[in-house]
Amino acid sequence: MSLLAIAPFDQSRYIGTVCHVRPTSLEVNLPLASAPTSSHFAGFPVPGGQVGEFVLVEGEEHAILGRIIEVRLPERDRLSVEPTAEQSISPHPVGAIQLLTAVDLETGKALKGVPVHPRIGQHVFSAHPLLVKQAIEGSNLAEIRKVRLAVFPHAPNTGVSMPPAHIFGRHCAVLGTTGGGKSWTLAHLVEEIARLGGKAILFDATGEYGGQWDGIDHVHLGGLREDARDTRRFVSFPYSQFSETDLFAMFRPSASAQVPKLREAIRSLKLAYLAPEIAIDGLIKKADQSKVPFENALLQHGAALGNIGAEFNIELLSRQIEEECVWATSNRGQRMWGGANANELGFCTTLISRISSDVGSSHLACVFQPQRLDESLTASIDRFLQDGTKRVLRVSMEFLPFEHNTRELVANAVGRYLLRLARQGRFIHNPLVVLLDEAHQFLDKNIGDEFSKTPLDAFGLIAKEGRKYSLTCVLATQRPRDIPEDVLSQMGMFIVHRLINGRDRNVVEKACGNLDASAAAFLPTLGQGEAIVVGVDSPIPLPVLIRRPTTPPQSRGADYENLWNAQLA
Known part of the structure; x- marks a missing residue:
């Protein structure tokens, strides 16, 4: 017993006959295509040869599903549709059909490709929307569990639903x-x-x-x-969730002097958060200070420093960059930082100013001042x-x-x-x-x-x-x-x-x-x-x-006609 939703080759939906067969397309006589209007049968449209119309070509085991992509008149019939033409002259429209797939006449499911091409003289029928729906959906899933996506443009009483996985x-x-x-x-x-x-x-x-x-x-x-x-x-996305390259893209440090100092300052502040005993007021002081406590804390917490989400106080970032502008070693030994380096601090002045401005900006509060938002x-x-x-x-x-x-x-x-x-x-x-x-x-x-x-x-x-x-x-x-x-x-x-x-x-x-x-x-x-x-x-x-959403998005612009006319009234 056939599982088709409706008879595919209903004579009331006949529109023409195959006259030319190619590997991927057909030419079809469309005697009804010259009618000024389309028709309906049993509440469903029968365009009868309209560009974009889905059609079924009859077959023994399969029906070939195609779409009309062109309708034309032979050159000799070109003037037969003019109002001044003699009534005895009948036009002979010809259509080009793109072959899409084949439909199994027993199950109604679409197949991969076209197993058997149509023959010249086989009849062509306007595809019933319910048959197209059955071939497209191809699922036994209950209708209520599908995504009710759309309807057919020329058959709004026929819905198109698909499984969520599709x-x-x-x-x-x-x-x-x-x-x-x-x-x-x-x-x-x-x-x-x-x-x-x-x-x-x-x-x-x-x-x-x-x-x-x-x-x-x-x-x-x-x-x-x-x-x-x-x-x-109102929610924030804290700066601690940014990667190092994200912060660099926001603060735009120059490559020569500012990038190394910014990288060192971020690392120092993260270490100050993890090991507050080596920090003074949240800062890692380096000028003329011993490197030993810093290096020991770095060995202990080094793995955590590279994790996205590692906390640090970005409000102290400008000041920590200043602390980074020191000589690498002191005259008193390799395990000591030297004094302040005025040249490096001069090179970092623009970066320090930029960071101070961005971190304090109310426009960027959702990133740099997360405490001001709900969560x-x-x-x-x-x-x-x-x-x-x-x-x-x-x-x-x-x-x-x-x-x-x-x-x-x-x-x-x-x-x-x-x-x-x-x-x-x-x-x-x-x-x-x-x-x-x-x-x-x-x-x-x-x-x-x-x-x-x-x-x-x-x-x-x-x-x-x-x-x-x-x-x-x-x-x-x-x-x-x-x-x-x-x-x-x-x-x-x-x-x-x-x-x-x-x-x-x-x-x-x-x-x-x-x-x-x-x-x-x-x-x-x-x-x-x-x-x-x-x-x-x-x-x-x-x-x-x-389908129209229950709550359409508010994407319309200003009503220029009424607003401007109101000013002129």
């Missing part, structure tokens, strides 16, 4: 130009994760996903509470992971400054922290999805100069190795060309909205194994909310209309 299990990229629906797709995916009982962290670059969704916790990275009535949670982001993440009632943590970065590359460095350090948790096995039994909006800001960049360069590679590493630790990512961007090719190649699912730029389309076409030039040609013409879904587990590039 979208989130192999990483996902949401791509599209401004206004194409990328933000809505990301918001809908967040809501679906919450509905299905998953765990996710959303990095909101602009603060547009601030709606109060059920099961979603909101924290703000950066910024300060306005007054006592402000109930928002650290790492603590918020740990509590969220342990709380079974919370499904999604939204980390708003709207207040995080761009100066000194703070935004990029913080996001990269947070990604590094999550990867460290993943390598410890924290997500094996409770998979975590990381959603990164405006991903092009945080990938494929090197911050700093050639002497203090730090790569923004944390989310790239998550894409490359996170899957084996049950840590996957969803990257959303309007600039696919700015995402590293080796990162895009790790994406198992692509949801591609309208793309106008040719370079972006070429990058996506190259990264998606199933998205060829014929399918990519539809990308510039997609409407708002429409997308082409391409994935490792999806047999064909599928055009869909993404």
Whole structure:
């Protein structure tokens, strides 16, 4: 007994006959394509020969699923559609069909490739949306346990749902130009994760996903509470979670004299925290002092100094740099530091001034003054992971400054922290999805100069190795060309909205194994909310209309017409 949702070769959906067969395409007579309007049957559309329409070519054991990519009239019939043409002249439209896959007539499942090509004279039928849905989804998972992703653009009464593993299990990229629906797709995916009982962290670059969704916790990275009535949670990302190269990229020391002194000052302050008995007022005094206590403490705590997260008091960093500006040895012996070195201190004056200004800046309080905020982001993440009632943590970065590359460095350090948790096995039994909006800001960049360069590679590493630790990512961007090719190649699912730029389309076409030039040609013409879904587990590039999120993101700009007109009234 056939398991097909509906009869595939219904004569009411007949649209033409095969007249030319190629390895990857067909030419078909489309006698109904010249009709000015499409038709419907039993509540479902039958376009009858429209570009973009899915079709089924009849067969004995398989039905060939294809898509119309071209409709034309032979040269001799070109004028037959003009209003002035004689009524006795009938047009003979011809269509080109791209072969996509084959559908087993017994199970309704899509096969890999086309095992048997159609024959000339075989009939072609407009594919029923329910058959396309059955072939695409190809899963026995209950509908309620799937991600309710989209509907068909020309059949909004037919939904497209996919198992969570198809979208989130192999990483996902949401791509599209401004206004194409990328933000809505990301918001809908967040809501679906919450509905299905998953765990996710959303990095909101602009603060547009601030709606109060059920099961979603909101924290703000950066910024300060306005007054006592402000109930928002402001969190820090302490400087101690930065690597040495991160701090170098922020403070920008010169290579010759400042880099060594900054490195020594950070090490001294960390040692002062671990061994306070050798410090005076939190500082390691070196001018004319014995090296013995310092060297002994260094031997005892040397392993801890290199760990990310090792504490130190950054408010003392400027003063500690001054303490580092001494002669390497004293006249009284090799085990003593010499006196103050005025030349080295002069070389470090600009660095000292820069550090003092940055550490005291209220704009950078979330990094250098964590005590002014509610808690650290790492603590918020740990509590969220342990709380079974919370499904999604939204980390708003709207207040995080761009100066000194703070935004990029913080996001990269947070990604590094999550990867460290993943390598410890924290997500094996409770998979975590990381959603990164405006991903092009945080990938494929090197911050700093050639002497203090730090790569923004944390989310790239998550894409490359996170899957084996049950840590996957969803990257959303309007600039696919700015995402590293080796990162895009790790994406198992692509949801591609309208793309106008040719370079972006070429990058996506190259990264998606199933998205060829014929399918990519539809990308510039997609409407708002429409997308082409391409994935490792999806047999064909599928055009869909993404479902509207319950709480759409607040991504609209100012209402210029009403605001400006109000001033003129």
